[in-house]
Amino acid sequence: MKSPLFAAAILGLATSAQAQTLTVIAPDYFGSEWGPGPAIKEGFEARCGTCTLNFRTGDVMSRLQLEGARLDGDVVIGLNTDTTLRARETGLFVPHGQPLAALTLPIDWADDTFLPFNWGYNAWVYDKTRVKNPPTSFADLITREDISLIWQDPRSSSAGLALLLWVDQLYGEDAADVWAALSERTVTVTAGWSEAYGLFTEGEADMVLSYATSPAYHIVAEEDDSKAAAIFSEGHYLTAEVAGVLSGTENPGLAADFMAYILSPEFQQMIAYGNWSYPSALPREDWPEVMRDLPYPDTALFYSETQAEERRVPALDLWLEGMTR
Structure with missing residues (x-):
């Protein structure tokens, strides 16, 4: 007969395993083979070791508005600055907790809810x-x-x-x-x-x-x-595209790690080619040469x-x- 202690240990292992899966709500293009998602998944999973990053793709704003508190996910990525007010008003987001000093956008950014990843x-x-x-x-x-x-x-x-x-x-x-x-x-x-x-x-x-x-x-x-x-x-x-942490996340530590990853040079270099856009946290001299040379x-x-x-x-x-x- 298995002891209650053994059962608790098994339950703890299951909970730990579940906590190692990060679900990111993203637009359709993000998860496609030509989008930035595959490289981001590979890079983040290499950093976190045993975790898994899964993208749930589709119309992000519609999902926020229709599913509300029932939305199953940890992080949302791919909203843009012309639509973030509607997203903010759903009440589904918590502060991202990241320092903003590294941002290099040509506008001031002081938002503690939505973090820009490109523009x-x-x-x-x-x-x-x-x-x-x-x-x-x-x-x-x-x-x-x-x-x-x-x-x-x-x-x-x-x-x-x-x-x-x-x-x-x-x-x-x-x-x-x-x-x-x-x-x-x-x-x-x-x-x-x-x-x-x-x-x-x-x-x-x-x-x-x-x-x-x-x-x-x-x-x-x-x-x-x-x-x-x-x-x-x-x-x-x-316009800038942003990411935010959902209040219903069951993996707040992993969500915080992902938000920090967004500001890393690895992610920023990746997004320049994966999304063909300006990185949000790289000075212009560190952009890919092809982008530095464009008008x-x-x-x-x-x-x-x-x-x-x-x-x-x-x-x-x-x-x-x-x-x-």
Whole structure:
């Protein structure tokens, strides 16, 4: 007959084993073979020794809002600064507990709930074989009738939402006129980034809404330097992607280790290539050379999460007005 002490020991081992599995809620792209997830999993598991990192992928915001306190996970990664207010208001997050001194974003960051792991500038990417004299400002883009465009719907795409807020910040109540002008040379507005960028690379338009770092992928992965980002004199809209610790985590120590891993040079170097974006905690001189060499905007345009949420609906109204003229 087994003693109560033996049974308790077995239970303790089971609990310990369970505590060594970290579940990270992430967007679909994170877990794909071309996304950053596989390398992050390998790197973190090598550090923690006996732990396992599992990604649960899908629409992160919908999962937070629909599952609420029933959400089974430890950490959320992949939210961006235009949507964090809605995530924060779910009450599902606790402070991340990480020092912020290492962050190198071009904006001040003092958030103790959401930790940025990368960031980027939205930009219009063009094919240099088709566009010989790219626009040098947003004002220039609006008047260029010789350029065809593809971009994303702000109601379904984070990149599209960033464009909406970019135009809102530059043009305010005059934004409807901008959308009307852009719609005249728009080939299509897609639900998401992948579809839009795929159509662009297939030659369906001269320019596509993407990121200032997008050409780095073509240079490194395809040895193709025919893509470039048009840098605008007014500045470019900045978004950061963030991670946060769920209040319902059963593995707070492992979750804290993962948040610390985000700020490590290993993770930061990994995210530059895995996500083709600027690292959040590396000085520019430590970025991959291909990113250091890309054209870089002089001015960062940014809305705080409160401003982004306050302007989202009014800006959408102006978008709809302009697009239906």
